[in-house]
Amino acid sequence: xxxxxxxxxxxxxxxxxxxxxxxxxxxxxxxxxxxxxxxxxxxxxxxxxxxxxxxxxxxxxxxxxxxxxxxxxxxxxxxxxxxxxxxxxxxxxxxxxxxxxxxxxxxxxxxxxxxxxxxxxxxxxxxxxxxxxxxxxxxxxxxxxxxxxxxxxxxxxxxxxxxxxxxxxxxxxxxxxxxxxxxxxxxxxxxxxxxxxxxxxxxxxxxxxxxxxxxxxxxxxxxxx
Amino acid sequence: xxxxxxxxxxxxxxxxxxxxxxxxxxxxxxxxxxxxxxxxxxxxxxxxxxxxxxxxxxxxxxxxxxxxxxxxxxxxxxxxxxxxxxxxxxxxxxxxxxxxxxxxxxxxxxxxxxxxxxxxxxxxxxxxxxxxxx
Numbered sequence: 001x002x003x004x005x006x007x008x009x010x011x012x013x014x015x016x017x018x019x020x021x022x023x024x025x026x027x028x029x030x031x032x033x034x035x036x037x038x039x040x041x042x043x044x045x046x047x048x049x050x051x052x053x054x055x056x057x058x059x060x061x062x063x064x065x066x067x068x069x070x071x072x073x074x075x076x077x078x079x080x081x082x083x084x085x086x087x088x089x090x091x092x093x094x095x096x097x098x099x100x101x102x103x104x105x106x107x108x109x110x111x112x113x114x115x116x117x118x119x120x121x122x123x124x125x126x127x128x129x130x131x132x133x134x135x136x137x138x139x140x141x142x143x144x145x146x147x148x149x150x151x152x153x154x155x156x157x158x159x160x161x162x163x164x165x166x167x168x169x170x171x172x173x174x175x176x177x178x179x180x181x182x183x184x185x186x187x188x189x190x191x192x193x194x195x196x197x198x199x200x201x202x203x204x205x206x207x208x209x210x211x212x213x214x215x216x217x218x219x220x221x222x223x224x225x
Numbered sequence: 226x227x228x229x230x231x232x233x234x235x236x237x238x239x240x241x242x243x244x245x246x247x248x249x250x251x252x253x254x255x256x257x258x259x260x261x262x263x264x265x266x267x268x269x270x271x272x273x274x275x276x277x278x279x280x281x282x283x284x285x286x287x288x289x290x291x292x293x294x295x296x297x298x299x300x301x302x303x304x305x306x307x308x309x310x311x312x313x314x315x316x317x318x319x320x321x322x323x324x325x326x327x328x329x330x331x332x333x334x335x336x337x338x339x340x341x342x343x344x345x346x347x348x349x350x351x352x353x354x355x356x357x358x359x
Contacts (some may be wrong), residue, residue, distance in 0.1 A: 077267040077270070078267055078268070078271060079242075080271070093303065102274050102277070102278075104291065105291065107270050137259075162246070191271050191274070193267055193270060
């Protein structure tokens with residue numbers, strides 16, 4: 001499996017909307033060259049903008065492809081507009097949301113946004129873990145303190161669930177509402193063409209080489225096999 | 226209220242400015258979409274989508290059918306195109322389907338490759354005006 005720039009699909013509303021997640025990792029080799037330590041400057045690993053665009057092309061492309069049951073060869077024809085306003089750093093989660101603006105048998109246009117979740121923004125919440133492992137080996141505490149801590153822990157856990165809920169269930173609509181820790185880093189509109197119905201009259205192979213094996217893992221999460 | 230021809234022209238300019246990324250002053254009535262403004266086949270789809278959006282109102286959607294503005298699925302029909310040139314039947318078909326395009330000069334040399342050159346900004350303005358009046 002290769003060239004997959006989304007890791008998980010969270011929401012699929014057929015013919016309307018798809019939400020996908022990408023986890024940016026320092027294990028991605030290109031980050032070591034983008035940008036390396038140079039001229040006395042610190043290295044600055046950051047996800048290249050073109051790959052953020054690729055992630056949106058895959059998110060929106062799956063949405064458009066699913067609309068025809070993956071019978072059409074859906075290809076990115078045009079980036080209608082793209083505005084990248086902030087960096088995607090290792091350790092961040094990116095959330096891609098694509099919405100079909102218009103679709104017919106020749107192609108589709110989509111609008112989309114990318115939001116980033118920086119775990120550093122969640123320091124102090126249960127997302128950042130607790131220090132209970134260390135404190136448990138310390139002096140025995142009074143029952144009362146332990147109980148208070150349990151309550152705090154429970155509160156933390158429910159905050160965590162609420163966070164997860166925000167990410168999975170109530171994903172921000174395109175209106176631009178920035179829920180909690182998610183921050184908008186890009187707005188990308190695209191145009192997709194159904195290759196076999198192109199206006200130039202060119203012929204392509206019968207086999208659907210666009211939605212090949214590469215996409216099966218992702219598509220399986222959608223319940224599409 | 227009905228749009229004037231000038232208003233339609235300005236709206237068509239908005240569409241082409243966004244779809245083709247060209248300067249507004251390059252978008253004159255006589256400019257051809259492919260030759261002068263650099264449009265490629267995929268841009269035609271984009272232009273159709275954008276025209277629909279631009280001229281649709283809540284009361285009246287502006288829906289462009291496939292093949293209504295730009296010809297489609299004609300090239301592979303041997304009675305329409307022969308040896309890379311439109312036949313008399315083909316030209317008659319084009320004229321009937323696309324009253325917004327001026328085929329006068331094309332008739333003398335109906336080379337398929339030249340067809341896209343016929344699509345000018347004026348032909349788009351005519352198309353929209355005709356359709357809004359219908």
